[in-house]
Amino acid sequence: MACFLVPAGEAVATTIITKIVKSKEEKEMSASDSINAAIDTQIKIPFSHKLKWLNNMLWGGSALLAFEHIWHGEVVPWFPFLTAAENPIARSEMLQEMSTVGVAMALLVSAVWVGITTASNVIEKRPQQAVKVKAHRGRNQ
Amino acid sequence: MTLLTAVLAAIITTIIWYQKDSRNEMKTGTLSLIYWGASLMWLTDAVFEYVQLQTEYFKPSPADLLNDFFLGICAVVFGLLLWLILVLLKDPKGVIKQALENIRN
Numbered sequence: 701m702a703c704f705l706v707p708a709g710e711a712v713a714t715t716i717i718t719k720i721v722k723s724k725e726e727k728e729m730s731a732s733d734s735i736n737a738a739i740d741t742q743i744k745i746p747f748s749h750k751l752k753w754l755n756n757m758l759w760g761g762s763a764l765l766a767f768e769h770i771w772h773g774e775v776v777p778w779f780p781f782l783t784a785a786e787n788p789i790a791r792s793e794m795l796q797e798m799s800t801v802g803v804a805m806a807l808l809v810s811a812v813w814v815g816i817t818t819a820s821n822v823i824e825k826r827p828q829q830a831v832k833v834k835a836h837r838g839r840n841q
Numbered sequence: 842m843t844l845l846t847a848v849l850a851a852i853i854t855t856i857i858w859y860q861k862d863s864r865n866e867m868k869t870g871t872l873s874l875i876y877w878g879a880s881l882m883w884l885t886d887a888v889f890e891y892v893q894l895q896t897e898y899f900k901p902s903p904a905d906l907l908n909d910f911f912l913g914i915c916a917v918v919f920g921l922l923l924w925l926i927l928v929l930l931k932d933p934k935g936v937i938k939q940a941l942e943n944i945r946n
Contacts, residue, residue, distance in 0.1 A: 703882075703886070704882070707878075707882060753874055756871050756874035756875060756878065757874050757875070757877055757878030757881070758878060759875075759878075760871075760874060760875025760876070760878045760879060760920065760923070761875070761877075761878025761879040761880075761881065761882045762878075762882075763875070763919075763920075763923060764847070764875070764876075764878075764879035764882075764916045764919060764920055765879065765882050765883075767915070767916055767919045768843065768912060768916060771912055771915070800889070801885060801886060801889050804885045804888075804889070805881070805882045805885040805886070808881050808882075808884070808885050809878055809881050809882065812877075812881060
């Protein structure tokens with residue numbers, strides 16, 4: 701009915717968070733000048749970039765689900781845009797679906813993103829140690 | 842069937858991204874995330890539907906199957922359209938910029 705609105709709402713929130721995190725990272729990068737910080741920024745994927753993965757999944761998934769709802773005639777181009785919002789019984793069903801299916805969708809996408817981020821953190825740690833040792837050796841020579 | 846079509850699209854685009862575009866120059870990584878996001882959402886929908894219908898969920902009528910497959914294909918094409926707009930707007934290889942400069946000169 702309108703379950704895609706929950707992940708779409710989360711997408712709005714995570715997009716705003718991404719913008720804030722990105723501006724903070726840019727400030728930090730311009731402030732730091734140590735060699736290790738420079739190496740870290742080269743090797744580590746910024747957190748704002750990882751948040752973009754979540755944004756893409758949430759926005760993309762919501763867009764394709766919105767397309768499905770248009771297909772089924774549940775979303776219409778005139779007010780109130782959702783056919784279920786036209787009568788009170790359908791409206792309560794819609795709200796119940798949003799609170800169960802919609803929330804589950806948002807949680808599953810977020811959980812998968814946490815998994816991807818954790819995996820990328822583990823992968824990032826491997827070459828980081830090797831490059832840091834090389835940089836350290838280079839400074840000592 | 843819609844879920845299956847979306848998952849197939851997600852797997853294919855992920856393979857293309859891994860083999861040809863790991864630096865995400867052509868934004869195939871973004872396209873694969875769009876399809877993965879939709880697949881996860883349709884998976885959730887399928888789980889809730891399975892809880893309601895039980896084994897009947899796996900016995901759709903041929904007409905429903907065809908309609909769902911048609912919807913899945915259309916959703917994949919819609920995803921491709923979104924990706925195309927993104928690539929043209931971002932112009933990662935500077936092709937559009939170059940073309941506009943050529944017209945101006």
